Amino acid sequence: MGLRRKNRTEERAGAVVTSPMPSARTGDWAVELRGVRRQYGRGAGAVHALAGIDLALPRGSFTAVMGPSGSGKSTFLQCAAGLDRASSGTVHLGGTEITGMSENKLTALRRTRLGFVFQAFNLLPSLTVEQNVVLPMRLAGRRPDRRKAAEILARVGLGDKGGRRPGELSGGQQQRVAIARALITEPDVIFADEPTGALDTTTATEILGLLRSAVDMMGATVVMVTHDPSAAAYADRVLFLADGSIVDRLEHASAAQIAARMTALTAPAYATVAA
Template sequence: MGLRRKRQRGERSAPPAPEQRAPHTAPADWAVELRGVRRQYGRGTRAVHALRGVDLALPRGSFTAVMGPSGSGKSTFLQCAAGLDRPTGGTVHLGGTEITGMGENKLTALRRTRLGFVFQAFNLLPSLTVEQNVLLPMRLAGHRPDHRKAADVLARVGLGDKGRRRPGQLSGGQQQRVAIARALVTEPDVVFADEPTGALDTTTAAEILGLLRSAVDGMGATVVMVTHDPAAAAYADRTLFLADGAIVDRLEGASAALITDRMRALTVPAAAPTYAGAAAA
């Protein structure tokens, strides 16, 4: 049985669509902005073009899912957007700050304070308590741990009474809740999620996706999620489709069934992206 996103009455209106940037709009108005981003591995005839001139602008307080066939560039997109990999060409802005030419030390500091990450494997430190794992980004950034904030985010993810436990004492779903709390504790500009429900059963996955949805709607967070699951993508405000390193399509507020149909119809383009909005960005 697939996951289904339930919209509540009075839910806020959808944020402005990406790639429709007004001439007067400042970069700071966007949480994530990629302009002409290319990523090439190798040279000559063996060169692999993982990203081919991606143009993208995502508003603050939005939830975006990124899908595509295997080898379409999803992982490279996330790594370049999050400053984990450097593009071969183009620029990346996060919260109005260009990170493309940023030095490694400054980039590391930015990731620790202004970005949150949620991975499929949880990536919790088993020797630390739940609270200590949540506070880790603050400690790594050289800031004094805010125990009240840790307690608040743990309560938000339903783990208010688990702060002193170790990750090994928790279920997989609870460990992913800890990872979400860790990602949110610094109130980052963007939370990047890479297959956050890939290791979870359907029921637990629905709970985790509901938490990400609530972080957007209730806390104003911005979430960018790479996923292979149309049911997971249905929780997002929009779904972007990558093929051969380019954005080739987009759906707004689509159901899992519609997203599934679009994925089935998706073919790898031979050259330039067919998605007109990418060129108009």
């Protein structure tokens, strides 16, 4: 595959920044948000889902996003991935500004340069595993690469399942297919929304190990929204949202440390949060 593992120790040490770094160019980051706000409605009834997000995430890194219910996690992911438009501010993915892109260009970018892994798998039941994996290539107008699909399926432990239908697989196996599909185009970023939410603990551990391996061994960049401290512990860093803002972060933290920080966020000071 074209993705290569790189030594990113120095990058990860200062991975998340909350203000522009003079020595860093926009193209240096996999994900960059500057002054991103998302407001729904107007006047007294307006909801400020994101209240000014400033961050930059390096290529080849794994970031988890957590926060109380209604803190803005889903809105953050949707705006960062171009699935929703920010009310103000700028979003760059892989050095490309997507803020003012037309819907057609955004759709093309998502098909070729982004990967998605969702809690519900979102596989097409009428297609085989292999056909699901190469679907992003077909949608982008590229010739499906069966050899590459076979290689990725082998990487996720499904080398002998290419001809099966999703309905013949377990939930964990279906999520492995979703990860393979996300990797097939060698995307700038993989966005994962509660990827282990529908899985048992053992299977969830396997899936998180695959995402971690995609970062460490293949140079992928993963941004994952999760409510589970054990899942977040697989990440290089955890960002904590409250009231639509990034209020804290942890680097290389344990599940216990992450859980303790989440408990603090649900204390009375953060009891009332934005939708």
